[in-house]
Amino acid sequence: MKMLKKKFKRSIEELKSxxxxxxxxxxxxxxxxxxxxxxxxxxxxxxxxxxxYNPDGPSEVEMGLTIENNAIRIEMTDRExxxxxxxxxxxxxxxxxxEDRPIGRLGIYFVKNVMDQLKYDHQNEQTVITMIKNLGxxxx
Amino acid sequence: xxxxxxNSDNTINLTGRFDASQADAAKKEFNRxxxxxxxxFSGLDYISSAGLGVLLMTQKRLMEKxxxxxxxxxxxxxxxxxxxxxxxxxFEIE
Numbered sequence: 001m002k003m004l005k006k007k008f009k010r011s012i013e014e015l016k017s018x019x020x021x022x023x024x025x026x027x028x029x030x031x032x033x034x035x036x037x038x039x040x041x042x043x044x045x046x047x048x049x050x051x052x053y054n055p056d057g058p059s060e061v062e063m064g065l066t067i068e069n070n071a072i073r074i075e076m077t078d079r080e081x082x083x084x085x086x087x088x089x090x091x092x093x094x095x096x097x098x099e100d101r102p103i104g105r106l107g108i109y110f111v112k113n114v115m116d117q118l119k120y121d122h123q124n125e126q127t128v129i130t131m132i133k134n135l136g137x138x139x140x
Numbered sequence: 141x142x143x144x145x146x147n148s149d150n151t152i153n154l155t156g157r158f159d160a161s162q163a164d165a166a167k168k169e170f171n172r173x174x175x176x177x178x179x180x181f182s183g184l185d186y187i188s189s190a191g192l193g194v195l196l197m198t199q200k201r202l203m204e205k206x207x208x209x210x211x212x213x214x215x216x217x218x219x220x221x222x223x224x225x226x227x228x229x230x231f232e233i234e
C-alpha cells in the first residue's frame with residue numbers, strides 16, 4: 001500500500017489536524033480504538049518534540065501512514081534539524097518519588113512503550129522517525 | 141474539544157482530549173486549586189504526557205501543603221497511560 005502523507009505547520013495548535021489525519025486513516029482501515037489511541041499518543045509525543053526542539057525549522061513536519069504486514073507504519077519527518085537519536089535517549093526513571101519526578105521527559109518513554117518498533121534515521125539534516133504498531137489478530 | 145470545570149464542592153470535571161495544545165489553558169485552571177480535590181475523568185477520552193505533567197505539577201504543589209488530588213472514573217486507555225508512567229503510585233486512583 002502506498003504511504004499516505006501530509007505536512008503540518010510547526011505549531012502545537014496543529015495537533016487537532018494531526019489527530020484528524022490519524023482518525024480519517026484509521027477509520028477507513030477499521031483499526032480498533034486501542035491501537036488508534038496508542039498511535040495518537042506516540043505521534044503527539046514525537047510531533048510536539050519536533051515543534052519544541054526545532055522551533056525555527058523552516059519546513060513543515062511531515063507524517064506518513066500506511067498498513068503493511070498487519071501493522072500500521074508511521075513515519076515522522078523533520079528537515080534542517082540537529083541529530084537526536086530518541087532510541088538512545090536517557091531512560092526515564094519511574095522509581096523516583098513524586099518530589100523527584102521531572103514534569104517533562106515522559107513522552108519518549110511512552111513512545112517506546114506503546115509502539116512495537118521504533119527506528120531513528122538522520123541524514124543530510126533530515127530526521128525520520130519510524131514507528132510500527134502491530135494490529136493484532138482481531139482488527140475490530 | 142477539551143474542558144476543565146472547577147466545581148464549588150472541590151470536584152473537577154475533565155472532558156475531551158487532554159493533549160499538549162490544551163496544557164497551558166489547563167495549567168491556569170489547575171493553579172486555582174489550593175486544597176484536596178477529586179478529579180472526575182469520566183468525560184475524558186485521551187491524555188498524553190502533557191496532561192500528566194499538569195496533574196503532576198498540581199499534585200506536587202498541593203502535597204507541599206498537605207493536600208492531594210484523587211482521580212476517579214478513568215477509561216481504560218487513560219488508566220493504561222497512568223500505569224505506563226507509574227503515576228498510579230503517585231495519585232490515589234479509583
